[in-house]
Amino acid sequence: xxxxxxxxxxxxxxxxxxxxxxxxxxxxxxxxxxxxxxxxxxxxxxxxxxxxxxxxxxxxxxxxxxxxxxxxxxxxxxxxxxxxxxxxxxxxxxxxxxxxxxxxxxxxxxxxxxxxxxxxxxxxxxxxxxxxxxxxxxxxxxxxxxxxxxx
Amino acid sequence: xxxxxxxxxxxxxxxxxxxxxxxxxxxxxxxxxxxxxxxxxxxxxxxxxxxxxxxxxxxxxxxxxxxxxxxxxxxxxxxxxxxxxxxxxxxxxxxxxxxxxxxxxx
Numbered sequence: 001x002x003x004x005x006x007x008x009x010x011x012x013x014x015x016x017x018x019x020x021x022x023x024x025x026x027x028x029x030x031x032x033x034x035x036x037x038x039x040x041x042x043x044x045x046x047x048x049x050x051x052x053x054x055x056x057x058x059x060x061x062x063x064x065x066x067x068x069x070x071x072x073x074x075x076x077x078x079x080x081x082x083x084x085x086x087x088x089x090x091x092x093x094x095x096x097x098x099x100x101x102x103x104x105x106x107x108x109x110x111x112x113x114x115x116x117x118x119x120x121x122x123x124x125x126x127x128x129x130x131x132x133x134x135x136x137x138x139x140x141x142x143x144x145x146x147x148x149x150x151x
Numbered sequence: 152x153x154x155x156x157x158x159x160x161x162x163x164x165x166x167x168x169x170x171x172x173x174x175x176x177x178x179x180x181x182x183x184x185x186x187x188x189x190x191x192x193x194x195x196x197x198x199x200x201x202x203x204x205x206x207x208x209x210x211x212x213x214x215x216x217x218x219x220x221x222x223x224x225x226x227x228x229x230x231x232x233x234x235x236x237x238x239x240x241x242x243x244x245x246x247x248x249x250x251x252x253x254x255x256x257x
Contacts, residue, residue, distance in 0.1 A: 026185070027183060065220070067219070095216055098215055099212055100213040101210070101211070101212050101226075102208075102212070106209040107209060107210055107226065107227060108227050109227040112212070112226050113223075113225035114212075114219075114223055114224050114225070115219040115222070116218060117217050117219050118217070150183050150184040151181050
């Protein structure tokens with residue numbers, strides 16, 4: 001992990017603690033390393049290139065029980081060039097898998113909006129698989145004000 | 152049956168990209184909650200969503216406990232032939248809930 005990423009994580013964590021928000025004491029939460037390992041397993045170690053995938057989530061979520069999230073992949077969605085599926089992970093939920101979305105060229109736009117539950121301030125990572133087998137990823141951080149300690 | 156709310160246009164021009172929204176009433180019990188006596192409340196969630204446009208599954212979603220209660224989805228399709236849009240949810244017991252609307256394409 002790069003120095004600047006570590007500092008930013010510590011700052012976000014410190015900021016959240018300073019504001020009095022604590023992660024759920026009763027749940028074992030996942031971790032970014034765990035999600036990296038999970039992704040390695042799901043995609044058989046294939047290379048995942050950062051890019052094309054945008055995760056939109058509020059930088060501060062008031063209610064961890066219902067956080068709006070949008071994932072958008074830059075793709076023409078033609079028969080020859082389209083997104084087949086997107087996997088979304090929440091790095092610090094007790095179960096990091098959030099959803100798996102499957103598209104077809106008839107989708108026209110590789111975008112989905114939904115609402116998710118978050119047990120802690122964390123990074124949401126989305127990995128898109130294209131019809132040619134290439135993998136792309138994107139992520140966004142969110143600070144969760146009221147953690148959903150039941151997810 | 153759980154209340155289902157679906158948003159889809161009645162008509163579209165051919166090739167038009169339309170937005171579809173679907174929401175269903177469901178607790179999405181995560182399986183991580185504990186009851187009054189400290190017992191773990193078992194997981195009970197919707198596992199799958201499919202949008203079937205004239206017999207073709209154009210979009211689907213697999214849900215995990217992190218999906219919020221009363222799951223909401225917004226996605227798009229390109230209007231092709233006139234026909235039906237079926238929105239179908241399946242829970243972990245295999246029970247399905249669905250709603251069908253018509254789409255007229257000009």
